[in-house]
Amino acid sequence: QLLLQEPGPGLVKPSETLSLSCVVSDGSISSGSYYWAWIRQPPGEGLEWIGTIYYTGSTYYNPSLKSRVIISVDTSKNQVSLRLTSVTATDTAVYYCARQRYQLPNSFDPWGRGTLATVSS
Amino acid sequence: SVLTQPPSVSGAPGQRVTISCTGSSSNIGAGYDVHWYQQLPGTAPKLLIFGDTNRPSGVPDRFSGSKSGTSASLAISGLQAEDEADYYCQSYDSRLPGPVFGGGTKLTVL
Numbered sequence: 261q262l263l264l265q266e267p268g269p270g271l272v273k274p275s276e277t278l279s280l281s282c283v284v285s286d287g288s289i290s291s292g293s294y295y296w297a298w299i300r301q302p303p304g305e306g307l308e309w310i311g312t313i314y315y316t317g318s319t320y321y322n323p324s325l326k327s328r329v330i331i332s333v334d335t336s337k338n339q340v341s342l343r344l345t346s347v348t349a350t351d352t353a354v355y356y357c358a359r360q361r362y363q364l365p366n367s368f369d370p371w372g373r374g375t376l377a378t379v380s381s
Numbered sequence: 382s383v384l385t386q387p388p389s390v391s392g393a394p395g396q397r398v399t400i401s402c403t404g405s406s407s408n409i410g411a412g413y414d415v416h417w418y419q420q421l422p423g424t425a426p427k428l429l430i431f432g433d434t435n436r437p438s439g440v441p442d443r444f445s446g447s448k449s450g451t452s453a454s455l456a457i458s459g460l461q462a463e464d465e466a467d468y469y470c471q472s473y474d475s476r477l478p479g480p481v482f483g484g485g486t487k488l489t490v491l
Contacts, residue, residue, distance in 0.1 A: 297480075306469065306485045308482070309479055309482070312480075320479060321479075322477070356425055365435070366414075367428055368428065370428070371425040371426050
């Protein structure tokens with residue numbers, strides 16, 4: 261069964277960089293059949309797509325976050341990573357990684373458990 | 382949110398409820414697929430319906446999806462207490478461009 265894990269730092273100071281990784285277990289990130297996405301959910305709020313990457317390194321970002329986001333892939337470690345720079349309190353959220361089908365219909369499935377990142381001094 | 386959902390719906394056990402998801406000509410109305418996710422309290426979202434009407438393996442047939450024009454709907458029949466959760470619709474928006482979600486609907490089983 262595919263398992264996505266996103267261990268994270270938990271607490272990040274304002275203006276610093278949030279860094280998260282998503283380790284894919286029991287499935288190859290290089291299969292070519294899937295994209296890999298990051299999605300976040302502020303406490304008590306809805307879901308927001310952050311960005312998506314293909315194993316080749318092609319990336320697609322939400323325009324509202326594009327200037328601060330870098331998503332990368334490491335096929336040797338079977339993991340994707342998220343870096344969000346210049347964070348503020350509004351970036352406090354649970355961050356999920358999710359697999360997205362390359363072919364239509366490209367829904368998100370499965371999702372990782374999520375990791376809460378809190379921005380606070 | 383780009384996709385509009387009612388904040389809450391409720392129903393008694395055994396009843397049928399529907400959750401609407403209203404978009405526009407740049408997303409649902411353009412023919413892009415609609416997907417639905419169920420988020421139980423304290424857990425990650427789980428895919429419930431994909432490609433407008435399809436259920437992943439393991440999802441009960443009490444859950445069904447439909448789409449017409451610029452809107453989509455999720456129907457849940459034979460409500461059970463375990464269905465109490467937040468439900469999100471998702472599609473693709475050509476103006477963003479990228480995936481977009483509805484604001485979520487909290488289902489309460491009375």
